[in-house]
Amino acid sequence: MASAADVMRRAGERWDDFVDRYNRQPWYLKAIFVLAMVFLAYALPLLRPPLITTNSIDFGGVMFGVAAYALVALGLNIVIGYAGLLDLGYIGFYAVGAYTTAVLTAYHGSWPFFLVLPVSIAVTMVTGVILGAPTLRVRGDYLAIVTLGFGEIIRITVTNVEWLGAAAGIKDIAHPNSIGPNPEGPFIDPSEKGIFQIPRVVWDGLVPHLDHEHPTSFLIFGSGDAIPYYWLLLTALILVFLGDRLIKSSRVGRAWEATREDEDAAELMGVPTFRFKLMAFALGAAIGGLSGSFYASGQSGYINPQSFLLLYSILFVAAVVVGGSGNRWGAILGGALVAYLPDRFRDINEYRYLIFGLALTLLAIWRPEGLLPPRRTRRRKAAEAEIEALEEGELDEEGSHA
Amino acid sequence: MHFQLLFDNILAFTIGGLVFGSIYALVALGYTMVYGVLQLINFAHSEVFMYGTFAVAWTFVFVHGTDQVTWSLWRALPVLLLALLAAMLLSASIALLLERVAYRPLLNKNAPKLIALISAIGASFALSEAMGVRDLLSDLLPGMLVSVLIGFVIATVIVFVIATRQQAATAGEEPTGLVESARAVRSGPIVVVSIVLAYMICKTLGLLSPINESVGLREKLIDYVRKARDIYTNPVTIRPHRLFEIGGYRVSDVDIVVVASALLMMVALDLFVRRTKFGRGIRAVAQDPESAALMGVNSTRVIQVTFLVGGLMAGAAATLYMLRIGSTRQNSGFILGVKAFTAAVLGGIGNLRGALLGGLVLGVAESYGSALFGSKWQDVVAFVLLVLILLVRPSGLLGESLGKARA
Numbered sequence: 168m169a170s171a172a173d174v175m176r177r178a179g180e181r182w183d184d185f186v187d188r189y190n191r192q193p194w195y196l197k198a199i200f201v202l203a204m205v206f207l208a209y210a211l212p213l214l215r216p217p218l219i220t221t222n223s224i225d226f227g228g229v230m231f232g233v234a235a236y237a238l239v240a241l242g243l244n245i246v247i248g249y250a251g252l253l254d255l256g257y258i259g260f261y262a263v264g265a266y267t268t269a270v271l272t273a274y275h276g277s278w279p280f281f282l283v284l285p286v287s288i289a290v291t292m293v294t295g296v297i298l299g300a301p302t303l304r305v306r307g308d309y310l311a312i313v314t315l316g317f318g319e320i321i322r323i324t325v326t327n328v329e330w331l332g333a334a335a336g337i338k339d340i341a342h343p344n345s346i347g348p349n350p351e352g353p354f355i356d357p358s359e360k361g362i363f364q365i366p367r368v369v370w371d372g373l374v375p376h377l378d379h380e381h382p383t384s385f386l387i388f389g390s391g392d393a394i395p396y397y398w399l400l401l402t403a404l405i406l407v408f409l410g411d412r413l414i415k416s417s418r419v420g421r422a423w424e425a426t427r428e429d430e431d432a433a434e435l436m437g438v439p440t441f442r443f444k445l446m447a448f449a450l451g452a453a454i455g456g457l458s459g460s461f462y463a464s465g466q467s468g469y470i471n472p473q474s475f476l477l478l479y480s481i482l483f484v485a486a487v488v489v490g491g492s493g494n495r496w497g498a499i500l501g502g503a504l505v506a507y508l509p510d511r512f513r514d515i516n517e518y519r520y521l522i523f524g525l526a527l528t529l530l531a532i533w534r535p536e537g538l539l540p541p542r543r544t545r546r547r548k549a550a551e552a553e554i555e556a557l558e559e560g561e562l563d564e565e566g567s568h569a
Numbered sequence: 570m571h572f573q574l575l576f577d578n579i580l581a582f583t584i585g586g587l588v589f590g591s592i593y594a595l596v597a598l599g600y601t602m603v604y605g606v607l608q609l610i611n612f613a614h615s616e617v618f619m620y621g622t623f624a625v626a627w628t629f630v631f632v633h634g635t636d637q638v639t640w641s642l643w644r645a646l647p648v649l650l651l652a653l654l655a656a657m658l659l660s661a662s663i664a665l666l667l668e669r670v671a672y673r674p675l676l677n678k679n680a681p682k683l684i685a686l687i688s689a690i691g692a693s694f695a696l697s698e699a700m701g702v703r704d705l706l707s708d709l710l711p712g713m714l715v716s717v718l719i720g721f722v723i724a725t726v727i728v729f730v731i732a733t734r735q736q737a738a739t740a741g742e743e744p745t746g747l748v749e750s751a752r753a754v755r756s757g758p759i760v761v762v763s764i765v766l767a768y769m770i771c772k773t774l775g776l777l778s779p780i781n782e783s784v785g786l787r788e789k790l791i792d793y794v795r796k797a798r799d800i801y802t803n804p805v806t807i808r809p810h811r812l813f814e815i816g817g818y819r820v821s822d823v824d825i826v827v828v829a830s831a832l833l834m835m836v837a838l839d840l841f842v843r844r845t846k847f848g849r850g851i852r853a854v855a856q857d858p859e860s861a862a863l864m865g866v867n868s869t870r871v872i873q874v875t876f877l878v879g880g881l882m883a884g885a886a887a888t889l890y891m892l893r894i895g896s897t898r899q900n901s902g903f904i905l906g907v908k909a910f911t912a913a914v915l916g917g918i919g920n921l922r923g924a925l926l927g928g929l930v931l932g933v934a935e936s937y938g939s940a941l942f943g944s945k946w947q948d949v950v951a952f953v954l955l956v957l958i959l960l961v962r963p964s965g966l967l968g969e970s971l972g973k974a975r976a
Contacts, residue, residue, distance in 0.1 A: 312955065313959060
């Protein structure tokens with residue numbers, strides 16, 4: 168099997184080369200590439216390219232899930248990747264965001280969605296601080312189990328408390344506010360809805376056709392079409408991404424990295440590590456809450472405790488680490504993969520988690536540093552390889568002298 | 570809050586908690602030992618336990634058949650001992666497999682700690698799901714085995730052809746045997762490709778489904794396979810027999826056997842780690858892997874033994890669990906694993922006696938919690954207790970470190 172591993176390693180090196188070549192391009196080419204990717208990301212559920220499109224379930228809904236996981240992974244990347252805190256209960260924050268939205272828009276109030284959104288972000292942030300303040304003094308793996316316990320506490324609480332909908336969950340959660348005419352009724356022609364309609368592409372083998380029968384009404388958030396929700400979530404993802412970029416390259420980002428690499432040294436250098444860890448925790452929590460809020464007000468407008476199992480926390484961590492802990496592109500890639508793969512292989516429904524598990528293990532062994540590791544990790548790895556080569560070279564020389 | 574309920578039956582809840590706590594403690598040992606040696610959370614240990622519970626139920630089906638009966642503990646004892654053996658064997662093999670497949674490649678690469686967690690999570694998914702689709706897998710298994718065999722035959726032929734070619738090419742230099750030069754051929758990818766090829770050929774020729782149907786493995790194993798995602802009940806229900814009464818609680822023979830055998834296993838393990846050569850190796854690697862390697866400790870072997878011992882303990886825990894609960898499922902390892910890990914952390918991870926204490930404390934706390942707040946809040950009580958204890962004693966009740974155990 169050693170040479171099978173060789174083939175895999177070579178594939179990994181080819182991938183690294185590709186990333187390096189991209190990184191060497193001038194900034195305007197990179198910008199064009201990124202813009203093209205963003206455009207493609209928006210258009211993907213309408214383009215429905217063959218092979219990628221899921222046939223057995225609605226592709227728009229799958230893409231919504233992909234974007235939600237990518238957003239969650241981006242938030243968790245701040246906690247795990249930047250600050251180095253292993254959080255196994257991230258689903259708890261996701262649940263807090265979702266339940267805040269559900270309670271305020273449907274169960275105990277009827278606020279509009281966009282008013283609730285900042286509230287639920289604030290609520291999750293406060294939850295993050297409340298949880299983090301006592302537990303962040305605990306180190307390393309103890310934090311993992313404490314956060315895991317927190318996630319379970321949240322889930323059990325919402326399952327058992329009548330005021331939060333108990334096991335039956337909460338339905339009729341407000342959708343985001345539609346923009347454009349949205350006449351209600353059973354026999355409405357789709358062309359009357361929205362500011363304008365966008366037809367989608369249907370593929371006959373490799374030949375594309377336009378399908379005018381099922382157009383997507385621009386910015387109508389109804390129960391029939393998941394694509395507008397996907398667009399909204401993607402927009403949020405891009406905004407968070409930009410914010411993440413800013414904060415990573417600021418003093419705060421450097422403090423996080425210093426804390427992650429060596430907490431004692433950072434403390435000695437004057438970094439108030441506890442405060443920065445708490446900040447990472449709260450910020451990560453807020454992004455999780457944001458994502459949960461979007462999830463609750465999604466196409467079905469329904470949540471129940473079964474959507475917040477411990478299992479998903481673990482999948483989130485897997486997404487961040489597989490993507491490349493510490494790199495925001497990696498987090499997005501990992502989140503997208505973890506959400507997408509099980510849905511893509513729904514045709515082999517019974518086996519999909521078996522295959523997913525095997526894929527996760529293989530991926531971990533194949534690329535321990537993740538699919539898209541941060542530049543710093545790759546530089547360090549290259550340096551280590553160089554030193555090793557030097558040492559071996561010297562040894563060889565000594566051998567020849569002797 | 571039902572204080573009255575708790576205080577009236579305080580002994581009953583304590584003993585009930587101790588029974589579960591000793592099962593937690595046995596599973597917690599697996600976590601704590603691997604953590605002590607590798608500083609890794611062995612996430613897939615819960616599946617090691619789950620396979621053990623199935624081994625117990627299968628042993629009963631094998632010996633007794635599928636009729637539902639109720640036996641007393643003494644009537645069931647011989648089968649139970651056999652089941653213990655089977656569970657320990659299966660759990661230990663799964664643990665060793667795990668070490669080989671999911672951990673060793675990463676340890677060799679000196680990979681970051683977190684990625685080993687992900688690898689273990691993947692393995693845990695795969696193991697649990699393999700149990701969950703065992704009915705479908707058993708349908709496909711004969712065909713797969715046949716194609717693997719054909720693949721091996723093809724691969725052997727190819728390897729020997731290459732070997733003869735190479736011999737012909739290097740003729741006259743150094744005469745080597747055909748087998749030796751065949752061994753020098755890198756056979757890994759050849760084997761993989763030929764197995765895949767054989768599978769595809771068999772499939773296109775339509776050979777697989779007749780093979781599968783003629784063997785009919787699922788029909789033959791139906792008692793063991795059943796509906797794979799449903800609860801799998803042990804056909805033999807073991808009726809607890811009341812021995813004596815303390816404070817209104819009827820202590821049964823099952824309770825005593827569970828607690829006593831858990832304690833026995835713990836003492837045995839403690840002696841193993843403190844008194845034997847392997848135990849010294851484990852402690853050495855836990856203290857300082859590099860110095861241990863310099864002193865001639867084979868760390869790969871030590872890690873293997875650690876996983877093996879963890880697997881054996883999980884097998885024992887699985888037997889006790891089946892004795893007490895009587896049914897299992899492909900996902901029943903997960904939540905018990907979380908509890909056991911909590912117990913390990915509670916006692917101080919990496920500390921064997923800590924795992925025992927943590928397990929018992931957790932079991933009793935849960936039992937009290939369910940009396941006070943109702944059983945649905947049981948897990949919340951457990952986790953809140955964990956947070957509180959960690960706040961007061963940040964490294965668990967007895968502190969960490971497997972290495973510091975004195976010899």
